Ligand SMILES: [Zn+2]
């Protein structure tokens with residue numbers, strides 16, 4: 395589905411949301427679970443483009459629900475995979491692997507979820523790709539050390555990765571994981587809340603449209619008002635919480 399000119403959400407992808415930026419060439423933001431590869435190719439062909447035009451896969455962070463299908467795509471076409479260095483590990487042979495906790499993505503186990511994903515290049519704060527008028531990389535650590543957001547100022551659109559989730563009844567700050575740094579997360583969320591955008595593309599849950607920046611500011615306000623333990627409860631998807639805590643819903 396084209397959510398704005400040149401910005402596609404590949405809705406059939408499982409795991410995290412997968413976005414396709416369509417310009418002179420093609421760029422994928424995240425790849426979801428393993429098993430999305432063929433479907434992503436079908437989507438590309440369905441809009442009249444070729445998989446050979448896919449030039450880069452930009453990884454918002456190293457959680458395996460975002461990187462699972464990268465290997466399937468790199469097997470089909472010489473696409474460049476890029477991630478922030480703080481979410482990669484050198485393999486000792488000159489390559490950098492997109493990895494979480496030095497485990498997911500970094501160990502050669504024959505389990506699809508733990509596939510090795512080689513980062514061909516690094517994403518850095520302030521880097522701008524010449525896509526749809528300029529796609530800016532923002533290093534927004536917290537959820538993971540190497541989490542990034544992508545800001546497409548010309549379309550007033552931001553890609554947030556797991557900065558904010560919209561799952562079922564829960565809309566708010568992302569949940570804490572091992573290696574999550576809540577202080578850095580807060581700083582990153584403040585940075586995002588200061589930006590001007592109308593559309594926020596989340597990795598989990600419906601896209602925010604129209605009042606997207608205001609919704610992020612509301613989430614930030616709610617997040618700052620709560621003590622740390624309550625922030626953590628709020629950050630759990632509803633499915634992990636007892637029913638009576640649904641009053642903590644933020645929006
Ligand atoms: Zn994540």
Ligand SMILES: [Zn+2]
Nearest residue numbers: 410459556597
């Ligand atoms: Zn995720």
